Each structure stands twice: as structure tokens, then as C-alpha cells.
Amino acid sequence: MRRADRLFQIVQYLRGGRLVTAAQLADRLEVTTRTVYRDVADLIGSGVPIEGEAGVGYLMRDGYDLPPLMFTKDEIVALVAGARMIRAWGGAEMGRAAEEALVKIESVLPDEARLRAARVKIDAFSVFAMDEAMRMLVDRLEAACDQQIKLALGYSDAEGEVTQRDIRPLGLLFWGRTWTLAAYCEKRQDFRMFRLDRMDHVEERGPFKDEKGKTYRDFFARKRPEM
Known part of the structure; x- marks a missing residue:
């Protein structure tokens, strides 16, 4: 769940003047109580009239409505x-x-x-090979990045040679014409970028957890000067 959605849900759970503990909110939102404490503190700091304290519980008096959504x-x-x-x-x-x-x-x-x-006069049209299969692959890889699912795939290099890779998908990058997947390659023991149009038979291989030196942030720290 995105943080913005989580903050919205906290406000909804606290409506009506009922006392709700951080543990109850954490259970409903599937996060830690520490995350709840931080989110509630941020809501209070932004002007949401939440009363209570950590270890006791929180409540919000009747009559509070979220401000209307406004954009410049x-x-x-x-x-x-x-x-x-x-x-x-x-x-x-x-x-x-x-x-x-x-x-x-x-x-x-x-x-x-x-x-x-x-009245916005900006439009975009795909004149490249964004067929339905490629679009579905983009969705699938985005989900694998979000859920941290290892992948096995066949990959063709610039010379057409196919190798088998086990990777940790980290994020998708769009270069104006080509989508690439930023990943940590288990075979190379290093970060690599894989073009989606060179991938074949992508298969899931189970979950992974962030490890120091193998995260998306680490990828950008290493690759940003080249990019």
C-alpha cells in the first residue's frame, strides 16, 4: 500500500470518535506499530485533529473532513x-x-x-513495437519489482547469443523508445540492464529481500554517472 493511501485509511479508521490503538491500526494496515506512530505524527503535524498518544490509542472527533483535492x-x-x-x-x-x-x-x-x-495540448502516440505482449511484459516486470520476486529468463545480447539469467528485478527504465529492466544479476554478481525486447521465457523464482549493495538505490549510486 502506498503511504498516501495508508494515511488516508488511518483517517478513515479514526472517524467517529472511537479510540483505536496503534496495534489495531498496524494490524489493519499490515505495517508495524512504529510505522503507525510515524504516520499519525505526520498527520497531526499537517493539521489533522487526532488526539491520543502512543501506548494509549488515538481518536478523532466528529466533524473532520479531508480537504478537497487541489492541484496547480x-x-x-x-x-x-x-x-x-x-x-x-x-x-x-x-x-x-x-x-x-x-x-x-x-x-x-x-x-x-x-x-x-x-485543454492540455500534449499527446503521445506509440510508433514503436509496443504490441500487447510487450505491454503485458511491462506490467509483469513492474509487479515483480514491486513484490520483489526473483526471475529466470533467457536473454539475447547484441550479437544474438542467448544466455540464461537469474536476476533480482529492481526497476524499469524508459529511454524514449526502449524499456529496460534494472536488475541484480546473480550470474554476473553485479548490476545489469536488460532490454525487454531481448527477453525470452520469463519465469518467477520466488521472493527475495533487500540486501546491502543489491538494491535499486545501490544501482543508481553505481550507474547514474554512466547514465
Whole structure:
């Protein structure tokens, strides 16, 4: 669950003046109590009228409503343009989700902001090989990165030689025409980037946990100067 969604859920659970403990919130949200303490402190700091303390419980008096969703004009342009780009070049589920997100956002925008969203003159079209199979692969690899699932795949290098790789998928990178997967390669014992259009028979190999020197942050620390 994204942190923004988690904060929203905490507010919902505390509505109505009921005392709710951090342990109960942690159980519902599937996080640690320490995470709940931090999230509640951030909500209080942002002005949400939550009462209580760690070890006792929290409550929120009746009458509090979340503030309406507001964006600046520049933020609206960025959201609309980004959604259209994902629709053109992203995964199949990503594209549908981007469209649905825009509908939800527009439904809560004031009239002037909604009209600004409709006037955005930025569009994107896929003229490259983004067929349905490639779009589904993008979705599948994004899910593997998010859920930290090891993958086994066949991979063709620039000369067409195919090798078998066991990798830890870390993140997807789009270069304006080609998608690549940033990963930690178990065979090479190092970070590698794999072009999606050179992959074959991708298979899941079970979960992995972050290890020092093998994370997405470590990848960028190493590769950013080259990129």
C-alpha cells in the first residue's frame, strides 16, 4: 500500500470518535506499530485533529473532513501529460490505471481546474513495437519489482547469443523508445540492464529481500554517472 493511501485509511479508521490503538491500526494496515506512530505524527503535524498518544490509542472527533483535492495548473498539465504518455508507452494495466486515475481526479476538481485539464495540448502516440505482449511484459516486470520476486529468463545480447539469467528485478527504465529492466544479476554478481525486447521465457523464482549493495538505490549510486 502506498503511504498516501495508508494515511488516508488511518483517517478513515479514526472517524467517529472511537479510540483505536496503534496495534489495531498496524494490524489493519499490515505495517508495524512504529510505522503507525510515524504516520499519525505526520498527520497531526499537517493539521489533522487526532488526539491520543502512543501506548494509549488515538481518536478523532466528529466533524473532520479531508480537504478537497487541489492541484496547480502546472500540476494538472503534468498529470494529464504523464497519463497520456503511460497510455502510449506503458504496460496495459498501467495505461488503464492512468485513464481511471484521471477520471477520479477530474471528478473532484473545481470547474476551472477541470476545464484546464481538458485543454492540455500534449499527446503521445506509440510508433514503436509496443504490441500487447510487450505491454503485458511491462506490467509483469513492474509487479515483480514491486513484490520483489526473483526471475529466470533467457536473454539475447547484441550479437544474438542467448544466455540464461537469474536476476533480482529492481526497476524499469524508459529511454524514449526502449524499456529496460534494472536488475541484480546473480550470474554476473553485479548490476545489469536488460532490454525487454531481448527477453525470452520469463519465469518467477520466488521472493527475495533487500540486501546491502543489491538494491535499486545501490544501482543508481553505481550507474547514474554512466547514465
